[in-house]
Amino acid sequence: MLVLDRRQTAAALRPDAVLDAVGRALVAVAREEVSAPPRIAALTPTGLLGAMPGWVPGLGAAAKLVTVTADPGHPGRGFHRGLVALFDEHDGRALALVDGEPLTEVRTAAVATRGALALAVRPGLGRVAVIGTGAQARAQLALLAAVLPGARVTVAGRDPERARAAAALFPGARVAPGIEDAVRAADVVFCCTGATAPVVRREWLAPGTHVSSVGGSQGPELDAATVRDALLFAEWPGAAASPPPAGAHELQDLAPGRPLTLLGSVLDGTRPGRDGDTDALTVFKSTGHAALDVAAVRVAYEVAVEQGWGVRVDL
Known part of the structure; x- marks a missing residue:
């Protein structure tokens, strides 16, 4: 071995x-x-x-x-x-x-990026906000620098010094003064936090924004209004059908019949993603698999x- x-x-x-x-x-x-x-x-x-x-x-x-x-x-x-x-x-x-x-860090960043590439409106992702300054956010920034160096990236977190250190992993990335500022200006949001309560709010998200949320093991990263209004995507049905820690906090208690599309079905062309709707809000919620x-x-x-x-x- x-x-x-x-x-x-x-x-x-x-x-x-x-x-x-x-x-x-x-x-x-x-x-x-x-x-x-x-x-x-x-x-x-x-x-x-x-x-x-x-x-x-x-x-x-x-x-x-x-x-x-x-x-x-x-x-x-x-x-x-x-x-x-x-x-x-x-x-x-x-x-x-x-x-x-x-x-775990690299495969999680890769699946979040897969979700964004499949569901974002703009080729190359456009304006990207990475929310978080810990290990997963740093892995996301490093992967984006390797595979999408032309993206316009902004980093935001609670600690400005840690945000500046994380931003250095993507050449040319800027540091936002706060999470709301970063999210409001973004076409794609990568949410990579250890949140126990929502850090992204629906009113901050512009029409057509895509959100890849990979954190929140201890609680939701996204507020209920974001989940309510978005087209929802996940790696597997258990993201909604199973309770945490297997399932996602955000996807518990979805309304009966609420669609949850598997990202793999979008990648192989079996199911549509945003299906041409450039104003739709899309959320890929990763629980790991x-x-x-x-x-x-x-x-x-x-x-x-x-x-x-x-x-x-x-x-």
Whole structure:
């Protein structure tokens, strides 16, 4: 089995390859080709330990163990740490063990970007606001810099110094004086926070705005009015049908018959996205899905083998 440390894992997660792989995984989810039970979690006094196994045809089987804990020194912030193991889908051999933290950050940024590229009105995304200054926001900025360097990016968060540090990851990005200012000026909003209460309000969103929301493990990032007015998209039906931590806080108790479109169905052309309505508000709510971990760890494994990275152990 190949073992990659944090630095090697991060280096092996090539943004363009992960973007392609998560797209493939999303389509497989929408076609019901994957096997991935809902995420389970053991709750602790400071957070949770979650388990996410999955299999995607052609990519393999993988399992992630992840801890989500609060940062006692910084209220409202937290940590996501873990491990991801990849297994051969044919004979069950353990192929790789990698650091789950950079893998989760990069695959989450990739799926949020996939959602934006599929649903945004403007080619190249136009004016982009990244809300948040933590690890996930930084991963989002780094991925955008790698795959969409021409976007016009604004960063906003509670701490101006941290916002400036995050903005440095995207050359030319500006720092907004506040979240409302950034959202009101955006065509696309990436919401990447550890929020326990909404940080984006409906009245700030202009017609035709797309929102990719990936945070809010402990509560909603988006207010109820935004969810009420938007066309809704997710990775899997359980984003609405399952309670947190498997499902999304924002998608609980949707009205009966309220459409929730799977992003993979948009990517493969089975379902429309905004269907030509340039004024529609669209929201992609990501909860994470084991198929995305399978996709990302497969990329990391193949790149590491190609480059000769990592340590081989007999397990």
